[in-house]
Amino acid sequence: MHLFFSSIIVFLYFCKLNMMFNSIEFLIFLPITFIVYWLLGRHTRWQNAFVVAASYLFYGWWDWRFLILIAVTTLCSYASGIAIAQSKTPKRFLWANIVFNLLILCTFKYYDFFAQSFADLFLNGKADGLLLHLILPVGISFYTFQALSYSIDVYRGTITPTRDLVAFVAYVGFFPQLVAGPIERATSLLPQFEQSRHFDYRQCVDGLRQMLWGFFKKMVVADSCALYVDPIFAHPDWFNSASLLLAAALFTIQIYGDFSGYSDIAIGCAKLFGITLRRNFNVPYFSRDIAEFWRRWHISLTTWFRDYIYIPLGGSRVPKARIVLNTFVIFLVSGLWHGANWTFVAWGAYHALLFLPLILLGKNRRYTDTVAAGRALPSLRELGQMLLTFLLAVMGWILFRADSIEQAFHYYGLMFGKLSEGGAPTTTSPIDAWVVAVAVLLMTVVEWLNREQPHEFSRQPRLRAIRWATYVVLIFLIGAFMVTKEMPFIYFQF
DSSP states (O other): OHHHHHHHHHHTOOOOOOOOOSHHHHHHHHHHEEEEEEHHHTTHHHHHHHHHHHHHHHHHHTTHHHHHHHHHHHHHHHHHHHHHHHOSHHHHHHHHHHHHHHHHHHHHTHHHHHHHHHHHHHHTTTOOOOOOOOOOTTTTHHHHHHHHHHHHHHHHTTOOOOOOOOHHHHHOGGGGGGTTOOOOOOOHHHHHHHSSOOHHHHHHHHHHHHHHHHIIIIIIHHHHHHHHHHHHOOGGGGGGHHHHHHHHHHHHHHHHHHHHHHHHHHHHHHHHHTHHHHHHHHGGGGGHHHHHHHSSSHHHHHHHHIIIIITTTTSSSHHHHHHHHHHHHHHHHHHHHSSSSSSHHHHHHHHHHHHHHHTTTTTTTTSSOOOTTTTOOOOOOHHHHHHHHHHHHHHHEEEESSSSSHHHHHHHHHHHGGGGOOOOOOOOOSSOHHHHHHHHHHHHHHHHHTTSSSSOOOOSSSSSSHHHHHHHHHHHHHHHHHHHHHOOOGGGGG
């Protein structure tokens, strides 16, 4: 085994390719991994060992040095679980693991950001001697949070520490969700690696279907939106108000198609290996207020912050002043989690301001069902609520997309300041506007029809000919856009 991992590292040292889901390398890697995995039969330990090897190969494809960090995080969290369970002072081991792993995360992700901010305030921006210029390891925020949740759950007594190191390494490093989630809990994912798994044809078919839809959302919807959005955000002064507003709206679609598309591919891919991952997006743009939006957007992260930060701070069962503070803490931390830039912090603060009135008035859980449940169309009131929530999200995503707060407010100023000029949207995009419109419309219709299903491509036409025609059309579109340009997933940088 040592020789095997050493050969992987040597191979990766000379390999500079990125194994993204939308790459040729992954399309070769996945079927080989799938076949070997199931050829191992019901030998769970061998399956887990192979998952670990495949996952480390997948992750090391970006940079073999990243393997050192994930291995350190994994081993420390594994050891801390055992120490917490056996020690008379478990809190000491819990905090040691939390501080150590957050120190790694903050050093690689935030040190240069805060050092530059300090230099801007006190050294006239001269930070040359302070910056480390470290490469941000792909997915470090995701697997760090996943490892930390294990230690916390062991301390709380919601899970017993595992002695199966191979299963634990597979839990932290499972390749489908390693670099961009969903952020899994040990209570749900780890037991799946500790028990035997059997090939389930229906589960595999459903997984492939979900992956197909994820590829469509990423490579057809998100990437076509990006071709329209990028030139406008790069040079907003060149365009009129309608163009700026449309670009902001299309970025709102782009980031959803990109990130939820990744999640669909990851969840569907896991099903091929008999593993069930949690749903990460649940048609968030069909939300009727911002609280419902946050229950449906990046679910694994929002529930992580709720369970491990918001509730321990007192949640909503404290005086209103504390509720305000807790709400801002959660959204500011969530914003900073997304990246080392004040724009993300401002984006978090913006959503805290939108969320606060709902939670103070006790209306933050007003909509826990699915909009227009059991009906083909929403009411006019529901339609208005969804459009308003979408517009509020659009305004926030401008902050998220901008390189700086100054750039974001410049964009806002141009967008609202040019309203009197009028005019239809224009662009320098190399893609026709009708292609973007058709792709977005198709995604919206399919997801509306499947909004009450386990995932957004669950329900299929009963006639086999129509069903297969749908698959062929989607595959053709995905192939066409894949040939055009291979674009990285937005959340890989987080």
